[in-house]
Amino acid sequence: MIKSLFFVLRLAIAWALVVGLAVAIWDELPLLGRVEWPIAIAAMLTMALVVTGAISHLGRVRLIAGGIDSAALSNRQRRHIEIPLEAGEAFDLLDAAIRELPRIEQVESARDSLQIRAKVRRPDLYGELPLGRWNPLAWFGERRNQILATVTPGRDTGSVTLLCEPENPTWSDLLLVDNATNYENAEAITRAVSRRIAAHRRGEKAEAAQTATEKELTVAKLSLLHAQVEPHFLYNTLASAQLLTRSDPERADAMLGHLIQYLRRSLPRTDDEQSTLGAELERAIAYLEILKIRMGARLKVEVDVPEALRATPLPPMMLQTLVENAIKHGLEPRTAGGTVWIRARRDGDCVAVTVADDGDGFNAKTTGTGIGLKNVRERLRLVHGSNAALAVVANFPAGVAATITVPAPAGMHDAAPATAEDSAHE
Missing domain, CATH: 1.10.287 (Helix Hairpins)
Incomplete structure (x- = not known):
């Protein structure tokens, strides 16, 4: 009072x-x-x-x-608002909040200097003033307000200074009132900024939830691949071992030893646990050794993976997928069989792992559904983003070469760089 x-x-x-x-x-x-x-x-x-x-x-x-x-x-209102966004994003958010004010006019945005100036026409709150232009409260200025907003960059934040005042000199405050229109403008901008920040956070949470869901789905698919050893492979291996126990017990024992190694390496891992190139190579070699016993001279295997690269982190089952593709779609359909190469090379900040064969190549009769390669690409994207890739090209003179490129671990000693000949096999 x-x-x-x-x-x-x-x-x-x-x-x-x-x-x-x-x-x-x-x-x-x-x-x-x-x-x-x-x-x-x-x-x-x-x-x-x-x-x-x-x-x-x-x-x-x-x-x-x-x-x-x-x-x-007071006719002149000042607000200080902290926006938890980079200064440029904070400026864009503030600019949009000011532009949505009713009766806004002459908005001037200077993004480089992070300043916004605008004029706001006052509403006729109670109709025309009594006596119109002869009313003393309308003698000393325009019936407009003005806004000045400045964003000060911080560490991943934008600090906003907001000024809302009449379009009249300061001395006029002794004689005139603004009917709380500047207070109303300042509060409206503050509310609009808060609403947009909340919407931005909801969008970030939704995007994070979507990414987490995609990752969980991919991990679930991978876990299923870990737990699901192909029935035909198991049946055929066990049948071959049973047959060999009668004619060649030594080879039967070797086959069962490789199968045990393969199954041990195929046990599911925890959701986010990375495997290594060395561990994945052991699984792939166990798989190929079993096939060598079954296929005999039709299958040859050449492995060239430097010891220094075997500690390279690699998502589980990726190398196995490429090896299985080389056998199923490249060599098994051929009566003469062929060779599977597994090579790894350091290339700058990356490690390139190649699985190649000299089989049928891109043959429509042997092409699969592509689900395995699609899963490999999706896993690489989720784990390494744009820093990893899968390339599948024709091998020379026959077959297919598939190369996984992943970031090299920090502190790894340089190995021999990859050359153009590494992806071509006679």
Whole structure:
């Protein structure tokens, strides 16, 4: 109550001085100065309009702010807003929030200096002012407000300084009120920024949830691959071992030893556990040794993987998928069989692992569904992003060469760089 009374008295005293000056000037005018009633009526009417205008301002401030204090009563509002985004993103968010204000005009955005200036036309809250242009509260300025917003860059944040004020000089605040329109503008921009930050966070959470779901789905598929050893391979291997126990017990024992090694390396891992090139190579070699016993001279295997590269992290089952593709789609359909090469080379900051064969190559009769290679690409994308890749090309003079490229682990000693000949096999 005291603040409200003080505010009305301050405004009335300022206008009383203006009215007193006007009366003094009127008294000095020739002839007109003798007629006192016009200036007396004008003075009383002016003071009445000023007091009613001040009371109206108080009422609207109390309605919008929920209370009255010196900050809310001021025609000029200042806000400090912390936006948890990089300065450029914070600027874009603030610019969009200001542009959506009603009655916004002349928005000037300077992205390099991170400043925004704008004009806002005041609403006619209670219709036209009494007496229109003759109302004293409309004598000293335009019926517009202005906005100045500046973004100060921080460490992954943008600090916003927001100023909302009348489009009039500061001295006019002694005589005029803005009916809380600048307080309303400042609060509206603050709410809009908060809403957009919340929407941005919801989008980030949704994107993270989607990525996590995709990763879980891929891991589930991989776990299924770990647990699911191909039935035909198992049946054929066990049948071959049973047959060999009668004719060649030594080879039967070797086949079962390789099968045990293969199954040991095929046990499921934890969701995020990476395997290594060395571990995956042991699984692949066990698989190929079993096939060499079954296929005999039809299958040859050449492995060239430097010891220094065997610690390279590699998602499980990837090398196995490429080896199985080389056998199923390249060599098994051929009566003469062929050779499978497994090579690894250091190439700058990456390690390239190639599985090649000299089989049927890109033959429509032997081409599979491509699900295995698609799974390999998806796993590489989820684990390494754009830093890993799978390339499948024709081998020379026959067959297919598939190369997985993954980042080399930090601290690994350089190995021989890959050459153009590494992907071509006679």
